[in-house]
Amino acid sequence: xxxxxxxxxxxxxxxxxxxxxxxxxxxxxxxxxxxxxxxxxxxxxxxxxxxxxxxxxxxxxxxxxxxxxxxxxxxxxxxxxxxxxxxxxxxxxxxxxxxxxxxxxxxxxxxxxxxxxxxxxxxxxxxxxxxxxxxxxxxxxxxxxxxxxxxxxxxxxxxxxxxxxxxxxxxxxxxxxxxxxxxxxxxxxxxxxxxxxxxxxxxxxxxxxxxxxxxxxxxxxxxxxxxxxxxxxxxxxxxxxxxxxxxxxxxxxxxxxxxxxxxxxxxxxxxxxxxxxxxxxxxxxxxxxxxxxxxxxxxxxxxxxxxxxxxxxxxxxxxxxxxxxxxxxxxxxxxxxxxxxxxxxxxxxxxxxxxxxxxxxxxxxxxxxxxxxxxxxxxxxxxxxx
Numbered sequence: 445x446x447x448x449x450x451x452x453x454x455x456x457x458x459x460x461x462x463x464x465x466x467x468x469x470x471x472x473x474x475x476x477x478x479x480x481x482x483x484x485x486x487x488x489x490x491x492x493x494x495x496x497x498x499x500x501x502x503x504x505x506x507x508x509x510x511x512x513x514x515x516x517x518x519x520x521x522x523x524x525x526x527x528x529x530x531x532x533x534x535x536x537x538x539x540x541x542x543x544x545x546x547x548x549x550x551x552x553x554x555x556x557x558x559x560x561x562x563x564x565x566x567x568x569x570x571x572x573x574x575x576x577x578x579x580x581x582x583x584x585x586x587x588x589x590x591x592x593x594x595x596x597x598x599x600x601x602x603x604x605x606x607x608x609x610x611x612x613x614x615x616x617x618x619x620x621x622x623x624x625x626x627x628x629x630x631x632x633x634x635x636x637x638x639x640x641x642x643x644x645x646x647x648x649x650x651x652x653x654x655x656x657x658x659x660x661x662x663x664x665x666x667x668x669x670x671x672x673x674x675x676x677x678x679x680x681x682x683x684x685x686x687x688x689x690x691x692x693x694x695x696x697x698x699x700x701x702x703x704x705x706x707x708x709x710x711x712x713x714x715x716x717x718x719x720x721x722x723x724x725x726x727x728x729x730x731x732x733x734x735x736x737x738x739x740x741x742x743x744x745x746x747x748x749x750x751x752x753x754x755x756x757x758x759x760x761x762x763x764x765x766x767x768x769x770x771x772x773x774x775x776x777x778x779x780x781x782x783x784x785x786x787x788x789x790x791x792x793x794x795x796x797x798x799x800x801x802x803x804x805x806x807x808x809x810x811x812x813x814x815x816x817x818x819x820x821x822x823x824x825x826x827x828x829x830x
Contacts, residue, residue, distance in 0.1 A: 453515055456508075460519040463492065469797075472524045475655040476800060479647065481608055482655050485527055490561015495534055499543055504556035510690060511752040514697035518745070521701025522708060523797070525804040526655035528698045533604040533656075534558070536691040538565025541615050541632065545675035545683050550634065554613065563612030568600040568635075568661060569684055575602075576817050579681060581630055583663065585618035587670060594620075594633050594673070596641075596666040602811075607644040607659040611637050614661060617680045632680035634672040641666040652803035689762050691812050692769035693755060696748035699772035699808045702801055703741040706776075706783035709798050710734050713787055724786075733782050740775035747771050763825035770818035773808035780805035 449457060468485055475482045489495065497513045499505025506512070513535055521528040539558040542550055542565070557563040574580035583598025596618055600606075606614055613636050620631040635642055645660040675683050711734060714725035724730050747768035754761035783798040784791035791798050809815045823829050 449515070453512060456512060457515050457519055459492070460494070460516045461522075463488070464520050464523040468520065468527055469523050472527065472655060473795065473797075473800070476524075476526060477654070477794060479649070479654045481530075481657050482527060483609070486530060486561060486564075486610075489527070489531060493559075494531055495539070495561040496559030498535065499539065499555060499559050503543070503551055504559035506559075509752075509756045510693055511749070511756055513694060514748055514752050517694055517697040518701035518704070518748075521698045522705035524655070524800065525698065525702055526653050528701065529604060529653055529656050530564075532691070532694045532698055533567065534561075534564045536694045537567030537687065538605060538613075538615075540690065541565075541567065541674060541683065541687055542634070544686065545632070545679075547671075549671075550674070554634075557612060562610065564605040564608055564610050566603050566606040566611060566614040567684075567687070568603055568606070568614045568616035570600060570602050572599060572601050576814055579628070579630070581617055581619055581628065581681075583616065583618040585616075585620050585631065585633055587620070588667070591667070592670045593667045594618075594670060596633065596635065596663040596668070598663050600661040600663075602648075602658060603661055604656060604658050606657065606661055607647060608657045611657075613637060614642075615674055616661075616663070617684060620677055623678075629678035630681040631677045632674040632683055633668060634674055635663070635666060635668055639666055639668060652800070652805070652807055654803075688812055689765050690755060692765040692818075693748055693751045693761075695808065695812045696744065696751065696765070696768035696772040699769075699776040699805075700741060700744040700748055702805060702808070703737070703744055703772065703776045703779040706779035706798060706801055707734060707737045707741055709796070709801075710737065710783045710786045713790075713798075730786060733786060737779045737782055740779060744768070744772035744775055763822055766813075766818040766821040766825070769813065770815055770822070773805075773815065776808050777805045 493506045496505035497508045501507045517528050542554050558565050585594045585596045616633050616635050617630050619628040621629040641664045643662045648658050714730050717724045751761050751764035751768045780802040784802045787798050790796050
């Protein structure tokens with residue numbers, strides 16, 4: 445594996461790096477403190493083609509792949525995770541299910557606007573009683589044969605990008621029947637925003653990711669055409685296991701970016717901050733702490749890039765994606781904690797980016813599969829679980 449990015453990807457990295465520092469960094473703190481979605485920044489990301497990175501040009505995409513998406517996510521998260529998770533969820537969870545499993549008609553209808561950033565898509569999987577145990581889905585959908593419509597009832601929670609002014613759809617998992625053994629048949633159904641009976645709750649008050657959109661959704665006899673079924677009936681759970689496997693690579697790239705951002709800010713602060721007549725960077729305790737932070741970020745980068753390379757090569761990648769997600773999210777929390785400590789009292793002030801990074805890091809050990817779930821997946825791939 446070449447340690448250098450191909451020129452095309454390196455150019456993408458530099459472009460997103462410049463955008464993150466010149467456009468995102470000066471503005472995002474205000475959005476974050478107001479708990480306000482950064483429409484202006486997201487529109488610019490759309491114009492840059494970031495939401496279309498891994499999709500073919502025929503659907504309005506940039507013709508790239510998951511590796512390109514990971515490069516962009518890492519650079520954005522070095523500065524801010526709210527904009528990074530908006531991109532990650534919009535691509536991996538919003539548009540990717542339609543690209544992977546949709547009919548040609550569904551792709552033509554939705555992907556061009558999702559790739560341009562004109563619309564955002566969301567992924568309705570988690571429920572109040574079913575997060576890690578997504579198989580415990582209680583949301584139901586029955587087919588009304590008289591009108592040829594799905595009738596959906598249930599509740600989803602913690603859904604990213606689900607309530608913005610530009611949210612176009614939520615793909616919802618719902619029980620559409622039972623097997624002969626009595627097990628639920630889970631299917632995926634596209635629900636356009638504004639459908640009668642589809643209610644979006646006010647945004648959550650969150651610990652972090654405060655400039656991203658996260659809501660609870662409810663469905664009360666929501667009717668959508670039978671043609672809104674995504675893929676085969678009863679295959680929704682299997683579809684989203686695949687989507688989550690891929691999404692873990694994206695989250696790993698995001699977590700790596702946050703971890704690297706903590707290094708960046710700590711190096712800058714250690715050189716500027718003086719104590720006892722010299723920069724604190726002259727203290728070996730600080731040097732060693734930052735060196736360990738850099739080691740962790742570098743290793744996390746190797747992990748997500750390895751998993752992404754396997755994915756785009758068509759090789760098995762489930763274990764490597766879980767490894768990358770588990771490790772990168774763990775060290776993101778570690779680096780955020782250490783960066784806050786290096787900044788001392790200033791690290792507890794929201795005007796400093798490391799305070800935002802500290803608040804944003806913990807969710808990385810929870811979202812798109814908890815650390816415990818990643819360990820279960822790794823153990824299963826090693827043959828330790830029957």
